Amino acid sequence: DVMMAGAKALAAGFLRVSIGDDVPLQQATPEIQVGKAFLRPAPGGFLQASPEAEAFMASLVRQHLKFALEVADLFSGCGTFSLRLAEESRVHAAEGDAAAIEALEASARAAPGLKPVTAEVRDLFRNPVPAVTLSRFQGIVLNPPRHGATKQVSEIAHSGVRRVAYVSCDPGTLARDLRVLVDAGYRIMLVQPVDQFLWSSHVETVVLLELGGAE
Known part of the structure; x- marks a missing residue:
């Protein structure tokens, strides 16, 4: 076989x-081109379902966070958001998969003209980045698996970080997590569905939030 x-x-x-x-x-x-970088994902590594959807979602996230000097990329995977964001911002990536972090770091080192990128292997379900650590960032991108990120979202809600981009493949857990952020004072500025899972009932969604944003 x-x-x-x-x-x-x-x-x-x-x-x-x-x-x-x-x-x-x-x-x-x-090799997959990600902005200025060339990413070499490990066998079995996670990528979005289509390059067109990935590029579109990344453009929304980058536009939302473009004025952030430092960005935290939580559940970063192998760095498809981090490597693009590093063209404008210093980035710290956190992800539970060691092979994905290794690929991200190698790609960032080899890419010309990026801002500094740091990364850590971290189980964000059991050991979320605490609010006090997040408070030094001006922007956060969050792209958890289907069951969402209850503990990490709770820390974000208390961090005071002004801008958050939440990328989700499950509307139910997304709504649950957004409730926490909205109750903490974040306003939803944009909800953008992305039909990247063609011929299926699944949908990706990018939600852009701002702390105390305009009505």
Whole structure:
């Protein structure tokens, strides 16, 4: 089965095939351009469902946070937001997947003209970045898995950070987490659905919030 998959992948021009932790075929290391950087995701690494959706969501986030001198990227994955944001801001990324953080750091080091990027492997479900640490940032981007980020959102709500961009693939947990932020004084400035999961019922949503924003 592996040989058959490899043969078909070669014929289709695939650079790499991974099956669980196994990499039975790699013709070259895949590279994906992310702004000025070239990202080399680890086998099985998370990316958005389409490059068009990813670029559109990143443009919304960058526009919202463009005046932030320092940005925290929480649940950063391999850095598709961090690497773009670093063109204008210093960025600190936090993510539970060590391989994703390794890819992010390598891409940031190799990219020309980026602001400083720091990163840490951190389980944000059990050990969220506390409000007192977040308070030094001017912007936050939050892109958690489907079940949301209850503990981390609670810390954001008490941080005083002015601008937050929340990217979610589950409307139910998004609404739950937004309730916490709105009750803490954040105003929803934009809700943008993105139909990146074609031919399915799922939808991605980008929500831009501002602390004490205009009516």
